[in-house]
Amino acid sequence: MASPILPGTGLGSGINTGDIVKALVNADKAAKQGQIDRGTATNTASISGIGSLKSLMAAFTKSMTDLGSKTSPQFPGFAATSSDVKIVTATASNSAVGGNYAINVTNLATSSKVTSKAFVGGTTSAITDGTMTIKQGAATFNLDIKPGATLQSVRDSINADASLKGAGISANIVTDSFGARLVLGSSTTGANSDISVTGIPELAINGANVVGTTASPMTAASAGSIGALAVDANFTVDGMALTSKSNTVDKAVSGLTFNLLAAGSSTVTVATNTDGLKASIQKFVDAYNAIANSVTALTKPSLDANGKPTVSAALTGDALPRSILSAIRGPLSETGAGDKLTVLAQLGITTNQKTGALDFDSTKFSAAMNDKKLGGEVQELFTGSNGLLERMSKAVEPFTETGGILDQRTTSLNKTKTKLASDQDALDRRIETLTAVLTKKYNDMDTLVGKLKATASNITSMFEAMTAQQKNS
Structure with missing residues (x-):
C-alpha cells in the first residue's frame, strides 16, 4: 500500500505527528483488518483442506476401480x-x-499372413484402379482403389479402413531380393482364416497357396500364404x-x-485362492483406512498436554468431511447378495469403534476359507452385481464427479478468496486516503503552531528590546 511520507517530530510544534497519524490510522484499520485476516486464514485453510480431500478421494476411487477390475480380477475364489x-x-x-x-x-493356433508378388519399382509402383476384395473365412471386405494408386497408397488405404481394422486385418510393405511386396496379416487365428485378395490383377493373392517353403521357394511371382496356412x-x-x-x-x-x-x-x-484373497482384502482394508484416517485428521485439532484443543485442523467444524465418512461407511453395513457370505464380519472385517477404521482378523478369515469354505463367494461379495466395491464407488461419486460437491465447494471458496482480496484492496485504498488526510491536517497544524511560535518570539524580542532601551536611557 502506497502512503505519504510522514514527518517525525513536528518542526513547528515539537510534537511527533507521524506517531499520532499512525496510531489514529491503525485504530481505524484494526477491526476491518482483523476481520479480513481471520477470513483469509480460514479460507486458505479450507482451500488446502478441500484440495487434500480431492486427492484422497481420487486415490480411493482409483483403489476401488483397480480392485474391481474385470480384466484383472482381484477376488477370484x-x-x-x-x-x-x-x-x-x-x-x-x-x-x-x-x-x-x-x-x-x-x-x-496361428493366424494368416499372405504376400503379393514382388514389384521391382518398389513402394511407388503403380497399381490398377478398381475394387479390391479381401476375403477371410466367411467375411468379405471391398476397398475402392482410385486411379493413380501406388503400392504404398494401397497399403495405407487398407490400414485406414475401419471395417478391416475392426476385423484385425492390417497391411505392410516388405522388400526382399525380388522387390517390394504387399503383405497382409490378421489377428484372427485358427484353420480356414487365411486371407485371399481379388479384384486388382497385380495384387491377387490365393490364400490357399503356400509360398516360401522348401517345396515352393519364393520367387518374384510368388503370391500366397507365407510358410504355412493358419491352423487350429x-x-x-x-x-x-x-x-x-x-x-x-x-x-x-x-x-x-x-x-x-x-x-x-x-x-x-x-x-x-486363500493367499490371493487375503492380500486383496488387505488392499481394500488399507484403502478404506487410508481415506477414513486422513479425512478424520483434516477435522481433528491439535491438543495440548491437558487434552485441550490448541491449533485447529484445516477443516475443523466443517460438515463435509463427516458427510464423506458417512457415505463410505454406509455400504459396509449393507447385506450382500451372496448365498452363505453376505457381510464383511464373516471374513473377519469389523469396524473399530474407537477409530472408525477397519480391523482385519486373519484368524477369522482363515476359518472362513478353510472351515466354512466361503472362498468361492468372496468375489461375488466384492465385485458381483451391486457388490461392495460398486456401492462404494457410487457412494463417493456425488463428491468426486466433475461439478460435484467438492468442485462446488472449491468454486465457492475461490469466490470468497477473490472477495477477501477485493476487501483488502478497498481497505488499503481507504487507509491510504485517511493517512494522507490526517497527515495534511497535522502538517498544517504544525505549520500554524510554528508561525504562532515565531510571532510570539518576535513580540517577545520587541518587548525585550524596549526594556533594554529604557534601562540605558
Missing part, C-alpha cells in the same frame, strides 16, 4: 497355477473345481485330444481359462 508358465498359464473362476490337469500342447491349436487335457481356433481356451474345462503359449507339457493345479 480359486487360483490356477501352472508348473511351466512358458507352456501354458491359467485363470480360474468361482465355478472352478480344485484338482490337477495335465496339459500337452502339440501346436498353437492342438492340445490334450489329461490325455483327451482337443482343438481350438484361439490360443485362449475357456471351454475345455469348466471354470478354467487356459492361455496356450508354446508347444510342450505342463500341469495346472487349481486350489482355493
